[in-house]
Amino acid sequence: MLRRIGRRGASLAFVGLLGLAIAASLEFVPVEQLGTPAYATLSAVAPLKVWALVWGLTGALCLVQMFMRSDRVAFAVATALLLLYGLIYLISTFTGDNPRGWVGGAVWLAFGGWIALIATWPEAVTVDRLPGDATDPAVVIVADAAGVIRSWNPEAAAMFGWTTEEAVGRPLTILMPSRFRDQHTAALSRVCSAGRSDLAGRVIPVAGLHRDGTEFAMTLTVNAWHSADGITYTGVIRPAGGRSVRAE
Known part of the structure; x- marks a missing residue:
């Protein structure tokens, strides 16, 4: 593991913290909001606790790989989850379950596209030095x-x-x-x-x-x-x- 964050790592930090926040919001949904179209749409696909677990694991993965030499897994998982969310909301608009789901769908898809774009940035890995004479690093x-x-x-x-x-x-x-x-x-x-x-x-x-x-x-x-x-x-x-x- 290398101590590097850079632009890619900073982006993963943002997604990671957002993922943990979303996980908490799904785990502790007020009872009176469970019937709203947004939550009902997600519940029709999988229980909210499952969604909370997925977001929590994704957030944790992003926060871990922001320090690692290779962060491709975190970017791939985060992008897939964001695009999946966007598709679910868009589909709910066409089925009539969530008439304004297209708004959330557009936001999630745009967010997923942004993360996919960042994933193409070079991985700025810093190598401290080669083994050998520490007084003459190469x-x-x-x-x-x-x-x-x-x-x-x-x-x-x-x-x-x-x-x-x-x-x-x-x-x-x-x-x-x-x-x-x-x-x-x-x-x-x-x-x-x-x-x-x-x-x-x-x-x-x-x-x-x-x-x-x-x-x-x-x-x-x-x-x-x-x-x-x-x-x-x-x-x-x-x-x-x-x-x-x-x-x-």
Whole structure:
């Protein structure tokens, strides 16, 4: 488990707290309100206590996964529940059980769509450091097959001048002088086609680009990993020494 929240985690925190609040409201419904169309519609599908349990578990799951490296399960469950709620309310409008159910249905479906959209945001995972010499921590960057940054550690932020939230979701080309960017893009295409990289595991001297436009010498060790989500690149970077120069 990693101590990370970020934009995705903050969204899960909101959904999680809302889920617990809805669970409590369903568990303790005033007797005089049980016959209202909204509650009657839900009761026709499942007992209110079951709905309360589902919302409670969903809320707890969201609050737990807001701190975890992977939060896909929480987003999937929350999205499914919100869309289900919206469909139930919409259907109740057409059956005549809840004439104004379309209002609630539209709100729940829009909410579910919003959560589904947030689920597509990059997971901003922060890697503290690689095992090894704690006095010389390495810069660690993880990117996907398209060359988009997916993970960014504090050492990377110090070297390149971009915070984790600013860097994640941007292309790797922001870290290199413009004269190397076409070559980098072509190399990514070759790896996707061949399924392997000839540079994997090698220490490569390259030029880095700070956010303020300063170029500096560094060494890069890159590895390509294959998973169900495609190719993932992990780069380990260390400064190569020498004097930094201002890019023209």
